Amino acid sequence: MRVFWATCQRQLRFLVLSGLGIGVAIAVWLLHPLAINGAADPGRLVDILTVNPRIQLDMPYATTNNFTLRKLYTQARCLLRAETAERLSQVQIDLETQNLGLQVYDCYRPLSVQKLMWKLVPDDRFVANPVYGSRHNRGSAVDITLVDHKSKELNMPSEFDNFSIRSSLNYSGGSAESRNNRQILQTAMKKRGFLPLQTEWWHFDDPHWKQYSVMDISLESVKN
Numbered sequence: 001m002r003v004f005w006a007t008c009q010r011q012l013r014f015l016v017l018s019g020l021g022i023g024v025a026i027a028v029w030l031l032h033p034l035a036i037n038g039a040a041d042p043g044r045l046v047d048i049l050t051v052n053p054r055i056q057l058d059m060p061y062a063t064t065n066n067f068t069l070r071k072l073y074t075q076a077r078c079l080l081r082a083e084t085a086e087r088l089s090q091v092q093i094d095l096e097t098q099n100l101g102l103q104v105y106d107c108y109r110p111l112s113v114q115k116l117m118w119k120l121v122p123d124d125r126f127v128a129n130p131v132y133g134s135r136h137n138r139g140s141a142v143d144i145t146l147v148d149h150k151s152k153e154l155n156m157p158s159e160f161d162n163f164s165i166r167s168s169l170n171y172s173g174g175s176a177e178s179r180n181n182r183q184i185l186q187t188a189m190k191k192r193g194f195l196p197l198q199t200e201w202w203h204f205d206d207p208h209w210k211q212y213s214v215m216d217i218s219l220e221s222v223k224n
Helices: 002-017 022-030 082-096 111-120 176-191
Strands: 045-047 079-081 100-106 141-148 195-197 200-205
Touching (some): 045 082, 082 100, 082 141, 141 176, 176 200
Antiparallel strands (some): 045 079, 100 141, 141 200, 195 200
């Protein structure tokens, strides 16, 4: 509830500062998607496709085509905290003005999956220690890349889950095109408040991730 009212206050403050009277601001806010249709609790998990169906999914952990060589998820779903999902939808809308879009690799990740990943790659530069929990385990982090208007994935300096220097934001190798694509993604995500991870160009955290607790529920248990 504290997270919800903090979100309400931010929205109202923005509307009032935008030049609307307080009465009009309240009316506009009440029609905002975060105030209706289930997003009244910005901390609940939602399916990103119910927020913005134009965001593409490519979920390797729902297949065996990932670094564990195991199918870790029974469903290819991107679940996020409602507030995080709304923020990501805004990034998609921004990118569409450039004929680009988002493709998601991973979102909410159960703690039990985090523990398995840590056994295979016990390196906190790339995999969060499950003792502390990952931002993914909180539903407030996303692994993501760019696609063009034909839904083709853009070239980046490394592949997803490449545990090497090539994944770093400081990596100066690769093609100029790949580095430019990486910068476009970083700029778009940071514009909407997402926080990048230095060692993984694809990983971004919601700025309010600390407000959410670690979870270990299955993806299929979330009904929306």
